[in-house]
Amino acid sequence: MLVSTALVLLMTPALALFYGGLVRSKNALNTMMMSFAALGFVGVGWALLGYTLAFGDGGRLLGSLQHLFLKGVGLEAKGAIPHVLFMAFQGTFAIITAALVSGALVERMRFPAYLAFLTLWGLFVYAPLAHWVWGGGFLGASAPWTSPGERWCTSTPASPPWWEPWSWAPGRTSAARPSCPTASPSPSWGRPCSGSAGSASTGEAPWPPTPRRPWPL
Numbered sequence: 001m002l003v004s005t006a007l008v009l010l011m012t013p014a015l016a017l018f019y020g021g022l023v024r025s026k027n028a029l030n031t032m033m034m035s036f037a038a039l040g041f042v043g044v045g046w047a048l049l050g051y052t053l054a055f056g057d058g059g060r061l062l063g064s065l066q067h068l069f070l071k072g073v074g075l076e077a078k079g080a081i082p083h084v085l086f087m088a089f090q091g092t093f094a095i096i097t098a099a100l101v102s103g104a105l106v107e108r109m110r111f112p113a114y115l116a117f118l119t120l121w122g123l124f125v126y127a128p129l130a131h132w133v134w135g136g137g138f139l140g141a142s143a144p145w146t147s148p149g150e151r152w153c154t155s156t157p158a159s160p161p162w163w164e165p166w167s168w169a170p171g172r173t174s175a176a177r178p179s180c181p182t183a184s185p186s187p188s189w190g191r192p193c194s195g196s197a198g199s200a201s202t203g204e205a206p207w208p209p210t211p212r213r214p215w216p217l
Contacts, residue, residue, distance in 0.1 A: 001081050001089060008092035012039055012099050019103055027107055034102035034114060041115055042098045042122040046091040050123050054090065054130035060138040063131045090130070098122045 016035035020028040042050075048069055056063030067073055070087070078086040098118050105114060132139040 001085055005085070005089045005092055008089070008096060011092075011096045012036070015096065015099050019106065022103075023106055030111065031102070031106050033111070034105070035099040037111075037115055038095045038099040038102070038118060038122075041119045042095045043091055045119050045122050046094045046127075047087075050094060050127040051087050051090065053123065053127035055087075055135045057136075058131070060136070061132070062128050063135050090134070094122055094126050094130070097126055 012035055016032040019035060020032040023031045051070070051073070052065050052067035053063050056066045058064040070084075073083050073087050075082045075084060077083070081089075098121060101118070101121065102114070105117075109117070131137045134140065
């Protein structure tokens, strides 16, 4: 589980390098910082409030405040791993999922506004959806995930591109090299996502994932 946590965390700087190579050179540093900022703002927000909203004992829509400011989160067991490790593991998904959103906002939003958006999105969009799938919500047992949370993990950050063009001013792009915002996820989600079952290795999530039928051309 420690290895899975480290691998998912490393996806954020890797994503920064990936997105930085897709934009014009003058915007490369800003684009990379949009991903690195998620490590601080989303990570702190997850520890203070996001984790309890996602994994606190609550209803089918939202968790409770029992773990506010990480109250009661220590070395006691959570499944088959320490509770604090489970919190950190889930926090890495909150960070990378929020960082994926930045691909839809490249050259379209000022950095201070992006930081505010990133923090609020992590608390009030990601955390409730995480509770629905992983925290005992209504999607946990009914949704046909290929591995625990994999399909939800990759589809959640793809939602902002649908409403972003109507919410924010268009970016200033070059006719020779237009901006190509993207929120496409990494193809390596499956194995780390399987740790969401609460143990380092479970028999419930086969690997490799079950092959899917390709979309018709």
